[in-house]
Every structure is written in C-alpha cells, then in structure tokens.
Amino acid sequence: METIRGFSIIIFCLFSGDLLSKSLNLLIPGNVLGMILLFLSLYFKIVKLRDIENVANGLIKILSFLFVPVAVGIVLYLDIIYKNVVPLLFSIVISTYAVLLTTGFTVQFLIRDKGGAKEND
Structure with missing residues (x-):
C-alpha cells in the first residue's frame, strides 16, 4: 500500500x-x-x-x-542527426562547458559562503 x-x-x-x-x-x-x-x-x-x-x-x-525508448528514437532519426552533426556537436560542447563553469562557480561561492560563516561565529 x-x-x-x-x-x-x-x-x-x-x-x-x-x-x-x-x-x-x-x-x-x-x-x-x-x-x-x-x-x-x-x-x-x-x-x-x-x-x-x-x-x-x-x-x-x-x-x-x-532510456531504451529514447535510444530507439534516436536511431530512427540518424539521417537527420548526420545532416546536422556540426551544429549538434557545437551545442553539446558549449553546453557542457557552460554547465561545468556554472557548477564550478556555484560550488566555489557556496564553499566561500560557508567558510565565511564559520569565521564570523
């Protein structure tokens, strides 16, 4: 239940x-x-x-x-993916770096903020 x-x-x-x-x-x-x-x-x-x-x-x-249905769906559209491989790779690389940078800066900010709070106590 x-x-x-x-x-x-x-x-x-x-x-x-x-x-x-x-x-x-x-x-x-x-x-x-x-x-x-x-x-x-x-x-x-x-x-x-x-x-x-x-x-x-x-x-x-x-x-x-x-994720199996998603993978099957991708296989169905391989011809479209091949036609647009350069823009796809470009967007994948750029978005990956954007996520890495955003995550890195966020973690650094949170670590500094947490460390600063301990020093003020």
Whole structure:
C-alpha cells in the first residue's frame, strides 16, 4: 500500500505539471513543472520524504532501462542527426562547458559562503 501511495504522489505531480503547462501555454515542459511541484511539496512538507522514498529509489534503480525508448528514437532519426552533426556537436560542447563553469562557480561561492560563516561565529 505504501508503494501505491508513493507512486500515486509522483504521478499526480507529473500530471499536474503537464496539465499546468498545457493549460497555461507555458514554455516549460510539464514533466519539469511536475518535478518542481514535487520539490516544492517536499520542501514545504506537504509530502513527506518517507512517502515517496522507496518508489523514488526503485525508479532510480531502473533508470537506465527507462532510456531504451529514447535510444530507439534516436536511431530512427540518424539521417537527420548526420545532416546536422556540426551544429549538434557545437551545442553539446558549449553546453557542457557552460554547465561545468556554472557548477564550478556555484560550488566555489557556496564553499566561500560557508567558510565565511564559520569565521564570523
């Protein structure tokens, strides 16, 4: 029963985000809004972590299996990918460096902020 409840909470957040995205014509995908709704529900303690923890861990264990449909979809469009390989590689490289730089600066900022707080105490 606990598993059904946890899965229901996750699915409810997913469908709520999708409904919100489609009804308001937002540019943010519904699954991203669903994750934000789930995060906010956990943050404001509307949903307790123990309610979804087992289901979330189970989904993480089979995460690689969930990428199979995506891989098959990519194979279907290989001709389009070959035609656009240079722009794709360029965007992959640029976005990878952007993520690395953003993560690095964020971690440095947080470390400095945490270290500064200890010195002031």
